[in-house]
Amino acid sequence: MRWACLRPPSRSGGELLSKLKFNDLGDGKVSVSAQTPPGTRLDYKASLASREMGTEFSIFGTRYNATTLAKITATGLLKGSVSNSTVALAGVGSLGGNLIEYGAGSTSLEDFGNRTVENQDFWASTLADTIVSVGTGVLAAAAVSLLIAGAAVVLGVSAPLWVAVAATAGIGIGLGLVAESLGSNKGLEGVINQGIDNIEKGVTDAVEAVKAWWPW
Numbered sequence: 001m002r003w004a005c006l007r008p009p010s011r012s013g014g015e016l017l018s019k020l021k022f023n024d025l026g027d028g029k030v031s032v033s034a035q036t037p038p039g040t041r042l043d044y045k046a047s048l049a050s051r052e053m054g055t056e057f058s059i060f061g062t063r064y065n066a067t068t069l070a071k072i073t074a075t076g077l078l079k080g081s082v083s084n085s086t087v088a089l090a091g092v093g094s095l096g097g098n099l100i101e102y103g104a105g106s107t108s109l110e111d112f113g114n115r116t117v118e119n120q121d122f123w124a125s126t127l128a129d130t131i132v133s134v135g136t137g138v139l140a141a142a143a144v145s146l147l148i149a150g151a152a153v154v155l156g157v158s159a160p161l162w163v164a165v166a167a168t169a170g171i172g173i174g175l176g177l178v179a180e181s182l183g184s185n186k187g188l189e190g191v192i193n194q195g196i197d198n199i200e201k202g203v204t205d206a207v208e209a210v211k212a213w214w215p216w
Contacts, residue, residue, distance in 0.1 A: 028156035070152035074145030094129035128188040140172035
């Protein structure tokens, strides 16, 4: 099972993004406003920069150059694409998908175990899917960051955060499908399997060498 996984903001994180508004002032300047109850703006912006909320956009001011906002947005996207929670989510998604794929048709719990957790191909595939998943997320974040930077430099505008996040997620899914169609997951799986085989052979050879040398 192939997964293109980019960690989206949590539901509450998505609501945070939608409350922040960018207003083009011309001459490459952008004002930032937050649609929040009176007296809660600072708390809101602190939450917006919180990793726990699934958003890491440090925007505490009310007026920015478009290029500065673009840099902040790009930083948040890239940090989110390689965060611990993103990697964990990619791993869990890949593991779940491969449990379904490799375990399909099992006739017993023992058979299921033989097909999955006791199967080297299963673990190699899960690791390969996780790596490709994170990799496509990083590429998607980088692509959107470049687009945002270009728009800021050329047009003097900055894309709303929710647009940037949605675009990154969409591009990440597309890149994942492309990677699968090109056989990237399978190719990486083969490399990982070969690596595991080489390690096992190296350990076995080392043990045999010690046995031959040591007077047991």
